[in-house]
Amino acid sequence: MNEALHADAAYVGWLGYRHLESEELLKSGVTWCGRVVVAEDGEVIGSAVAELMNGIESMLGIRPASSGISDGDYCIALGTFEGGNELVARTFDVATQAAIGPEGYAIRTNSEAGCIAIGASTAAGILYGVFHFLRLLGTGSTSDLESLELAENPKNGLRMINQWDNIDGSIERGYAGKSIFYLNNEITNNTERVRDYARLLASTGVNAISINNVNVHHYETMFLTDKYLPDVARLADVFRAYGIKLFLSINFASPIEIGGLSTADPLDPGVREWWVAITKQVYAAIPDFGGFLVKADSENRPGPFTYDRDHADGANMLAEALLPHGGVVIWRCFVYNCKQDWRDRSTDRARAAYDHFTPQDGRFHDNVILQIKNGPMDFQVREPVSPLFGAMESTNQMIEFQITQEYTGQQRHLCYLVPQWKEALDFETYAKEEASSVKNIINGSAYGRRYGGIAAVSNIGDDENWTGHLLAQANLYGYGRLAWDTEISAEAIAEEWARLTFGGEERLVRTIVSMLMESLSIYESYTAPLGVGWMVNPGHHYGPDVDGYEYSKWGTYHFADCHGIGVDRTVQSGTGYAGQYMGSNAYVYGSVERCPDELLLFFHHVPYTHVLHSGSTVIQHIYDSRFDGAERAEQLREDWNGLEGTLDDGLHRQVAERLKEQAEHAREWRDRMNTYFYRKSGIADKLGRKIY
């Protein structure tokens, strides 16, 4: 294939709508898809219809006719239940219609009426239904269209993407080029690319986006003002057509920085009025504006602490300004002492979010949601789940993941993160007798909370393939799918993505799925061992530096000495962090005997000779897994190289280059980790392998 095609293939990602390979499905598709009947109009419906028409044309090779009513031939009928499409109304009974929530949809083949109906309560539901229908075709997960019958509602209300983009075009923790939103302190005019991003997101079920970095700097603070608001509104228009609400990260000190006030005290009447007024102004420009995302009193960002107020004071002030417009405040819980003295063993960063927020349970307004990182530290390859989940019965909570691979290989290493996220969502908090796993906390069901959901930091930039590493598209796709349906397996998502992106050749799909599913465990096995985290180069966080954060102010230590390693977070002798968990979690994590191997060093300081559940000692585990991880990284490369010829050469090549770098870099990790621990412990590898 030529270069333009390579580029295209990487750019269109999982929305490439490859021509169907299955003759049976193709035939069935051609039969049913000759006409699209739609009785409504509107932006979102328009997006749905356009997507359906293009998808059908591309996959089936026919351009469907489109009309407001059926001509009697087979057709696809789209519409809201009340929207006047008689085929839709006929196809779904009252019970089905009642079961479909605001963003849900039903799809059913109505042989009698000669249609496949996609019905929903709202236009957004139709859009999601269309993407589902196209996915069915694209993945070949139905052999024909004769008897479709399904209904879906999203498991989470908010399914959000956080862009950490800055208006200068840079992206904090971005590994795929520059921002698609900003350039040189201006908001982009290239809404084409933003629209393509909106399509990609909507196709996975994402319904919200914050478009600027949570660290809100000088210019971004002015997004609320006339200087930028009209341009922000243009972006909101683009996303609105795909059912996505726009949010802004705000600067807590805005009343001072752009309001000309002398304080940002959340209890000051002038400050409160200022927020009411500016919020009104935002809604005048963007009537369906989502709300504010706030990083306050965190890593040197301003916040209510300056005025001796607390998080609830700060969040509630904003919530009151947003309430009349239906907006929400998303308040991040990533709050800790980032100027710790490494000599101080009494402070434990892992404790911080819980210690800060649980005392305020019940004080946050109903339109405030606390956004909590999956783990207590910061997106390490392995952390326990934050004990804050479920610990605030009267507070809305949502979880924050990081799609961008800050600590997981920066899109130069393959690391499919959906299994990690699944594990966090499935984690049982023991907050209640039953149904209190994290997914039930954050979707609001456990405590009957109105708002909840998932947010994640985007991994895209203006690289042609969006994500730098082509296979990292699977993380963006997988995030959206998982946020929609926390029950789908990581493997099923991987397979969907592989089929949509690369077509259905079985060896190709099996290999890619297997590579993705192995990748997290491979990455973990050559980087920081047994849950202890960090061991990366300070600042940019790429590559090994075992002591890189050991004497820093960031509260991230491993305490390795010549005898042992790990952080004692027990109640008995350590920081007490393990006691923040509920039920048996506190017991299991607090016990060196019961703590799972993969988190041992997060919770306990043990000798190198400590025997793991696996039967290996800590030191031998370090050696074994580093050697194994580097070998498996090499195997990933070989597996991919074996696919040469079965997919587009350009796509193959770009991934092959990254996997080559990964294999080399995994060896560097292996050798640095092994040498460090061999030098420190003096204990030789039992197998006598080469340690430098």
Place this chain on the structure above:
Amino acid sequence: MNEALHADAAYVGWLGYRHLESEELLKSGVTWCGRVVVAEDGEVIGSAVAELMNGIESMLGIRPASSGISDGDYCIALGTFEGGNELVARTFDVATQAAIGPEGYAIRTNSEAGCIAIGASTAAGILYGVFHFLRLLGTGSTSDLESLELAENPKNGLRMINQWDNIDGSIERGYAGKSIFYLNNEITNNTERVRDYARLLASTGVNAISINNVNVHHYETMFLTDKYLPDVARLADVFRAYGIKLFLSINFASPIEIGGLSTADPLDPGVREWWVAITKQVYAAIPDFGGFLVKADSENRPGPFTYDRDHADGANMLAEALLPHGGVVIWRCFVYNCKQDWRDRSTDRARAAYDHFTPQDGRFHDNVILQIKNGPMDFQVREPVSPLFGAMESTNQMIEFQITQEYTGQQRHLCYLVPQWKEALDFETYAKEEASSVKNIINGSAYGRRYGGIAAVSNIGDDENWTGHLLAQANLYGYGRLAWDTEISAEAIAEEWARLTFGGEERLVRTIVSMLMESLSIYESYTAPLGVGWMVNPGHHYGPDVDGYEYSKWGTYHFADCHGIGVDRTVQSGTGYAGQYMGSNAYVYGSVERCPDELLLFFHHVPYTHVLHSGSTVIQHIYDSRFDGAERAEQLREDWNGLEGTLDDGLHRQVAERLKEQAEHAREWRDRMNTYFYRKSGIADKLGRKIY
């Protein structure tokens, strides 16, 4: 005092010409200095006369008259021996005149003739003589002027300053603000400041300066062209008036980058012609241009290796272009593999300069000088002297020091470097039976070489006080003085500088001299131990990071494990570096028993329990000296605080702030070093002090 005066006092530095405190000397000065008799003119003479007049006025409170001949009253007579000043000619006998070399001078009180004569062979000599005379007054090192009788010649031909300034205004390894030469890709118009710098340099005896970074980037490459050459010539004019020749650092790839050629091969006739032509052009603009300073095939800079040529090929090509104009090539020997694999124990960066250059002895043209860093690594607080000195009988060599404190506290810590430089200059190479210490190698006397001398990387920027840390001015002053006369003691230089800068109050002078003289040993005692070097944060090189360079590509390792530390550079079992030394140096360094403690870990890998000559073990030495160093840093602060009120408040405060930071940072060094080694060795401090 007011702020303007503080600033002034810091700015004028040792050329403040404070009013004399000694009544006797004042009286004698007033008697002799009422008139300056000078029969010659010219720029350099003009500078000398102006300096003399101003110095006298400022120190003695009288404005001397000036005339071409004496009026019979007491006077100061200046002139070259052949310059027509009859007083000068009369005062110095033939033997004295014959003993004065091109830059030397004689000063003599001729009571009979009623004059103090300053005579020299050249205008530059007069300038140096004037500065000497003013220094005599300023330091009060003569009680009166009745019987002056002295003659001096510089010990080194080249006494050079290397600026590592970039045209964007930044300074590589600069810690005192931005460049005084450049701003925003232009050469400065503020020649006032450049002139003041030239004065400061000339007053210490410096006679050469390269004005741009040895890493020559895009714009600086064009200094040789019409785009910048007229501005470069303007700077040359400024320096010329103070007897200082201007050099340029050049880019070896210039023929390609600015010449439009396809190669920079030094044996290519077109390339050679290009250099001849461009050099001619430079001399047309700057007739007394000094020559080229070259960093080639070093740290990714281009060089002859690209064309399978060697250093001699490269240097000789440039030498041939410079020869007709009397210019020289200064070719840096800082050449090593900067992409080393830390796993590779067979490569030793310390060996590199010797291995690269000694085989080429005799091949360099006579107007090529090799510029060799004092140590084999890179300006660490403690290194052995480079074994390359004296190892090339038929090659001009000069030594390179670093005044800017890259690895010695970055002008936030006090570190008076003259003792370190003295030690290097006094180092006996055993290259010959006698008189082959480094100072005799580099001044050319040992092997009868025509060219030689000293270069050093400047520590100044556009900070008001030039050097960031006011006391770091002592390093700039001391460098020049030492380059002029390698026999003066570090302490004598410190005292001169203190008296000139702060006046003659005895407690003040004694305290400052003592602080300066202690400072190197203090800095060494809390940073990397026993000569092993590095242990700093990568990149910027400030502050402790024991493993910061341990797994890097830079060839800078300490190999600490749970048993011991150090680099085996012996011939028997190590890299063989110790064998590059001559005579007993090879023997002493190669022997773990005989190697001096302070270099032990540079040459040997030993257990922590190894007993030093001091009687302490390595590990206990590490603890003891870290604790001691931090205490002594605190003592520096207290000593300085005790001076409050005895000097200008503004000057006191700026130094007090730096010493406070140093004391705090020394404790951080202490704790990180001690914790690192305690964790690694498992051996407790015998005195049971707090190790975290």
